[in-house]
Amino acid sequence: MSNRSVSMSVVLGLACLVGCGSEGGGSTTGQRIALHTVITTDPGVHTTFTTGFGWDVSLSRAALGISALYYFDGPPPTALLEPPKPSLGSRLASLFVGTAWAHPGHYQAGTALGEVILPAPIAYDLFSAAPVLAPDADAITGVYRSARLVIPQAAPADAALAGHVAVAEGRATKHDDPTSTPIYFRLIADYDDISMSVTDGAVDGCVLDEATVTSPGTITAEVRPAIWVNLVDFSKLDPGTESKPTEAHNAGFSQGVTQLSAYHFAYSK
Numbered sequence: 630m631s632n633r634s635v636s637m638s639v640v641l642g643l644a645c646l647v648g649c650g651s652e653g654g655g656s657t658t659g660q661r662i663a664l665h666t667v668i669t670t671d672p673g674v675h676t677t678f679t680t681g682f683g684w685d686v687s688l689s690r691a692a693l694g695i696s697a698l699y700y701f702d703g704p705p706p707t708a709l710l711e712p713p714k715p716s717l718g719s720r721l722a723s724l725f726v727g728t729a730w731a732h733p734g735h736y737q738a739g740t741a742l743g744e745v746i747l748p749a750p751i752a753y754d755l756f757s758a759a760p761v762l763a764p765d766a767d768a769i770t771g772v773y774r775s776a777r778l779v780i781p782q783a784a785p786a787d788a789a790l791a792g793h794v795a796v797a798e799g800r801a802t803k804h805d806d807p808t809s810t811p812i813y814f815r816l817i818a819d820y821d822d823i824s825m826s827v828t829d830g831a832v833d834g835c836v837l838d839e840a841t842v843t844s845p846g847t848i849t850a851e852v853r854p855a856i857w858v859n860l861v862d863f864s865k866l867d868p869g870t871e872s873k874p875t876e877a878h879n880a881g882f883s884q885g886v887t888q889l890s891a892y893h894f895a896y897s898k
Contacts, residue, residue, distance in 0.1 A: 660770045664896075665847040666698065666745050666763035670755040673855060679804050680859045684812075688799035691755040691854045692789035693886070696781035696830070697746050698850060700768065703739025705775040705836045705889065736834035738775065743768030743848075752787030755854055766848060776837040776894040778850065780830040780886070782820045793817040794830075795886045797854060798874055801863040813869035815876040816861065822883035832887050837894035846898045856891035860884050 677687045743766040753761055784794050795818040803809035823830065837848075860881035869875035885891065 660843075662768050662770055662842070662845045664700075664743055664766040664768045664842075664845060666766055667760045667847055667849045668695070668753055668763055669760040669849060669851050670757075671851055671853040671855065673853075674755055678855045680801075680855075680861065682860070682862055683804045684801045684858075684861075684863050685804050686799055686801045686855075686858055686863075688797060688854060688858075689756075690789070690796065690798040690815075691857070692787070692796045693753050693755065693852060694750050694781045694785050694790060694794040695747070695753055695778060696750040697744065697777075697779040698763070698766070698848075699741065699745075699777040699779075700743040700766065700773050700837060700848065700894070701738040701740065701775045701777070702742055702772050703737045703775050703834075704839075705834045706736045707836060707889070736775070738777070738833070740771065742771045742773055742842075750781035750783070750785045752785040752790045753852065754789045755852055760849075768842075770843050772839065772841050773837050773848075773896055774839050776835045776848075776850070776892070778832045778835060778892050780820070780823055780827075780832065782830060784819070791817075794820055794823065795857070795883075797857055797882065800871070801858075801861075803864075810868050812863045812866050813871050813874040814863065814866055815869075815874040816858065816879050816882040817876060818878065818883040818886050822878055822880075823887050825880075826884050826887040832889065832892060835889050835892045835894060838896065840896040842896055844898065846896055849895050849897065851893045851895075853891050853893065856888050857882060857885040 674688055674691065677685050679685050745763055745766045747763065780794050784790050784792050790796055798815040801812040801814060820830065861879055862881060866877055867875045
């Protein structure tokens with residue numbers, strides 16, 4: 630489904646619910662409201678974290694292109710699945726829950742409750758000093774449970790992305806091996822890279838903490854870049870240097886950018 634078709638389906642869904650909610654005059658579902666939109670970054674971006682493949686990673690730069698956000702009443706795939714039993718790979722599996730274990734094909738979006746269509750795609754710098762205030766969502770009241778983040782086909786013209794739709798730069802060392810050679814990396818993803826994992830750039834079925842929305846408020850979309858690099862085997866990259874990191878397209882990185890658990894949404898009054 631194209632982004633235009635997605636938008637039209639949301640508009641039709643909103644119009645239908647608004648009309649249905651008006652019947653009888655007493656319903657609190659389907660009443661039109663505006664929701665502020667804030668895009669922010671997981672605070673852990675400033676710490677060193679260990680990936681599922683056993684690398685200690687410190688990020689110094691990261692950016693993502695975003696063209697739209699949508700909100701639905703259908704539960705996210707993670708709500709439909711039981712987590713895998715603990716095993717030797719439990720740490721890796723814990724980051725796969727909601728990703729490899731919850732294939733987007735299992736997700737039923739349900740009723741469209743809101744949308745944020747940006748006038749032009751934005752480049753979100755995950756290391757920016759303040760959250761980004763996006764346009765208000767055209768929305769209706771209801772029970773919010775899941776979300777969709779859309780990555781644009783054409784990268785925004787911004788130095789942080791330099792023509793790509795996602796970028797992550799930093800340093801990786803092998804966990805518990807102080808003698809290992811540091812890997813200085815600059816991972817990049819283009820639209821063709823992410824299209825191997827998602828359709829029309831849509832990361833579909835992200836968790837939106839369930840909330841019964843009856844009045845205007847704010848939806849916060851948090852980006853979690855540790856998920857982006859969790860599937861990367863840094864041993865396949867040349868070491869690079871701090872001043873000249875190794876730049877590479879990487880399948881693990883492009884898959885990480887499209888994982889549901891890399892984005893988390895929440896409503897607040």
